[in-house]
Amino acid sequence: MLNKEFTMQDSNQGILWEVFIQASPGIPHKHAGSLHAQDAEMALLSARDVYTRRSEGMNIWVVPANSITASLPEDSGSFFEPSNDKPYRHPTFYKVPEGVKYL
């Protein structure tokens, strides 16, 4: 039996942070994953160690996971289905110019 102060339940792993990485200038930050940290500065350091050791990025955002408001699965009907039968909302009638990478 481990000493009580060392059990996982008792050790404070910090709050959950979501990590966003920008791979190169001008393109959007992309969700890379999440991690635990005590505060924003440590979250940034951990994000660097966990997600960018192999030149994956040049800028990092960390956001407390509880600051993100997400839509609920039960809302998906009212949120997303009405657009399914409105093809005119999709930009499928345009030709993409050559050389445009990130459209």
Added chain:
Amino acid sequence: MASNKDLFEYLLRLGDNTLIIGHRLSEWCGHGPQLEEDIALINVSLDLIGRSRSWLTYAGEVEGAGRTEDDLAFKRDDVFFRNNLLCEQPNGDFASTILRQLFFDVYTYYQYTELVKSKDTTISAIAVKSLKEIEYHVRHSRDWTLRLGDGTEESNKRMQSAINNLWRFVGDLFDMDAVDENLMAEGIACDNNKIKTLWEKTIFEILAEANLKTPEKAFFAKGSRVGMHTEHLGFLLAEMQYLPRAYPTASWS
């Protein structure tokens, strides 16, 4: 007049420091206090061991006896190692590891900043290449020191006892002998007295901010310059060197 022997000795000091403290940090693999920190410690460890490869390869070339980085790392006994006593001290708890790392990272930061100016172009090049990762290491150990020292009663107590335990190995970091003086005269080595002044200023500032104190009275252990180590190095080497000594022809492929 500095000889090749002086330069070889000096390179062993640099290479053994990063090898031994790097190996110590590698012992945390799979044991970190949280997953993120486990990865962070091992990243630092890999940086340090990688740097040892540069130093020991160059040391082997300077010696001219055909020894490779592996020969120097795995086929020397403890009395031939020249790492500072601080580097070989056991990990202890997380506070103890962070404190040891803070002392070492700030030391290497100022040491390598000076070595960038070395007239030996290989030393200078390795120093330049390492400084960016050292800046990151300092940030990592400083941030943890502030959080643990100024954290809970328990974390402050553990950091303070780490300082009380490791402070006696600080003097050894700045010890100098004829090797340093001969190489300094030729603009190759750096002046440890200068590094000591800078190190103390930074460390005292960080510790004060972290609500931590240095011991008022201290006895400083010495001996790394002549291979007189604490009892811990032998055990570390026994583990680190076991495989290549038991299976000399083993290879990755």
